[in-house]
Amino acid sequence: MSGSKRMPRLPKEAESLLDRWPAPEKGALEWETMAAATMERIRSGQSAPVGMDVLAAPLPPEPHEEQLEVAPLRDLTTSLEALELSQSVHAELREGHEATARSVAPHARTHHERFRGILWAGAIAAAAAGLALYVVVRSHAGSATPASSADLGLSPLPSSPVVEPATRVEVVVPSSGQADGLDFHVSGPIQKNERLVLEAQPSAVSPVPAPVPGKPSPGKLQAAVPSAPDAGVQAGPGRAPGTPGGVDRTDSLDHIPAP
Amino acid sequence: MSKESDRDLVESAKSGNAEAFGTLVRRYQRRVYRLALHLLRNAAEAEDVTQEAFVRAYGALGRFDGRSEPFTWIYRITVNLALNAIRSRKTARHAGTPDDPRIEATLVERRPGFADPARQTTDREMATALCAGIDSLSETLRTTLTLVAIDGMSHAEAGEVLGCPEGTVAWRVHEARKKLKEFLANRGHMVGSENEQ
Numbered sequence: 001m002s003g004s005k006r007m008p009r010l011p012k013e014a015e016s017l018l019d020r021w022p023a024p025e026k027g028a029l030e031w032e033t034m035a036a037a038t039m040e041r042i043r044s045g046q047s048a049p050v051g052m053d054v055l056a057a058p059l060p061p062e063p064h065e066e067q068l069e070v071a072p073l074r075d076l077t078t079s080l081e082a083l084e085l086s087q088s089v090h091a092e093l094r095e096g097h098e099a100t101a102r103s104v105a106p107h108a109r110t111h112h113e114r115f116r117g118i119l120w121a122g123a124i125a126a127a128a129a130g131l132a133l134y135v136v137v138r139s140h141a142g143s144a145t146p147a148s149s150a151d152l153g154l155s156p157l158p159s160s161p162v163v164e165p166a167t168r169v170e171v172v173v174p175s176s177g178q179a180d181g182l183d184f185h186v187s188g189p190i191q192k193n194e195r196l197v198l199e200a201q202p203s204a205v206s207p208v209p210a211p212v213p214g215k216p217s218p219g220k221l222q223a224a225v226p227s228a229p230d231a232g233v234q235a236g237p238g239r240a241p242g243t244p245g246g247v248d249r250t251d252s253l254d255h256i257p258a259p
Numbered sequence: 260m261s262k263e264s265d266r267d268l269v270e271s272a273k274s275g276n277a278e279a280f281g282t283l284v285r286r287y288q289r290r291v292y293r294l295a296l297h298l299l300r301n302a303a304e305a306e307d308v309t310q311e312a313f314v315r316a317y318g319a320l321g322r323f324d325g326r327s328e329p330f331t332w333i334y335r336i337t338v339n340l341a342l343n344a345i346r347s348r349k350t351a352r353h354a355g356t357p358d359d360p361r362i363e364a365t366l367v368e369r370r371p372g373f374a375d376p377a378r379q380t381t382d383r384e385m386a387t388a389l390c391a392g393i394d395s396l397s398e399t400l401r402t403t404l405t406l407v408a409i410d411g412m413s414h415a416e417a418g419e420v421l422g423c424p425e426g427t428v429a430w431r432v433h434e435a436r437k438k439l440k441e442f443l444a445n446r447g448h449m450v451g452s453e454n455e456q
Contacts, residue, residue: 008436011448013385018408022364023293024302035288038310039281042317050319057422058338059399062434065427 265329298341312337331419392442404435
C-alpha cells in the first residue's frame with residue numbers, strides 16, 4: 001500500500017519496514033491463552049456497556065480535510081501548488097503579450113504611418129472640396145469666377161486632420177490642383193462617417209502645369225465614396241461636363257482598388 | 260470442512276452461539292493486537308485493549324447492521340478504545356524508548372543477513388527514527404497511516420474503520436508520508452540518491 005507512485009517516497013529501509021512491520025512475537029500458546037481469556041469474559045458477561053463513543057467514527061478531521069472533500073477546486077486554489085500554477089500562467093500570459101506586441105509593433109507602425117498619410121490626403125481633399133463648394137456657390141450666385149484650388153491659395157492642412165463633414169456635402173472640383181507638393185483631383189460626394197478612399201502620389205515635377213479647363217490632369221490625388229449610392233459628382237444646374245465648375249465623371253474612382 | 264465467513268460467524272453469534280464468536284476472536288486477535296500495539300506503544304495496554312475490543316464487540320453485536328465487514332467494525336472499536344486509553348494516560352509516552360515494542364519487534368525478526376551487527380544497528384536506527392516520525396504525526400494521520408501502511412488495509416477498508424471517504428484516507432496517508440519524509444530527512448535519512456550513506 002505504501003508504494004503508490006504519487007505518494008512521497010521514504011528511504012528504502014523505511015519503506016521496507018512500513019510494508020511489513022514484523023508482527024509481535026507470541027507463541028501459539030500465548031495467543032490461545034489470550035483468546036481463552038477473552039471468551040471467558042464474554043461467557044461470564046463481564047462486559048461494560050457499549051456506548052456510542054466506542055462505535056462512532058473515531059477521529060476528528062485534519063485541518064483542510066473538509067475543503068478537500070467538499071470543494072476540491074477551492075482547496076486547490078489555496079494550495080501552494082495552485083499558487084505556483086497561477087503565477088506560472090500569469091508569467092506565460094505576460095510573455096505571450098510581450099511577444100505579440102514585439103511581433104505586431106512593426107506592422108502597427110507601418111499601418112499607422114500609412115493611415116496618417118491617408119488622413120493627410122483626405123484632409124487635403126476635404127479642404128479642396130470645401131473650396132470647390134465655395135466656388136460652386138459663388139458661381140451659382142453669378143458672381144464667382146471659376147478658379148483652380150491653387151489659385152485660391154490652398155495651404156497645408158492642420159496637424160490634426162479629421163474629416164468630419166457634419167452633413168452631406170456634394171463636392172464638385174472643376175479641375176485638379178496642387179497642395180503641399182501634391183497634385184490632387186477630387187470627385188464625389190462626401191458623407192459623414194463614410195469611408196474615404198484616397199490615393200496620393202507626390203508631384204514628379206514642380207511646378208505643376210496649370211490645369212486645363214475641361215481636361216483634367218491625370219488624377220494624382222483622388223477621392224471617392226464608393227459605398228455611397230450616388231457616388232460620383234452631380235452636375236450643377238446649367239453646367240456641362242468638362243466645363244469649369246461642372247462635372248467630370250471620368251474622375252470617378254470606382255476603379256481604384258481599396259487599400 | 261469449509262471456512263465460515265465472518266458474516267456467518269456474526270449471525271451465528273447473534274443467535275447465541277458464543278463459540279462462533281470465539282472463532283472470530285482467534286481469527287483476528289493478532290491483527291487487532293498489532294494495531295493496538297502500534298497505536299499504544301505498550302504491550303500490556305495493547306493486550307488489554309485487544310481483549311476489551313472483542314468483549315465490547317460481542318456486547319454490541321445487536322447493533323451491527325452488516326453494512327460493513329465485521330473485522331472493520333471490530334477495528335473501529337479497537338481504535339476508539341486505544342485512543343481513549345491514550346487520552347486517559349497521566350503522562351505522554353515518548354517515542355523511541357528502549358522498551359518500545361514496535362522497535363523490539365523489528366529486532367527479533369529473522370531475515371537473511373539479520374545476524375550482521377552492522378545491519379542490526381542500521382535497522383534499529385531506522386526503526387527508531389521511523390517510530391519517532393510516526394509519533395510526531397497528529398492522532399488522525401498516525402492512525403490512518405498505521406491502518407493503511409502498517410496493517411495493509413485498503414483505503415476503502417480504512418475508510419470504513421474511520422468513517423470517512425476513501426479520498427480522505429488517501430489524502431491523510433499522503434500527508435502522513437510527506438511529513439514523515441521531512442522528519443526523516445531532518446534526521447539524515449534521505450531518499451535514494453539524496454544520501455544513501
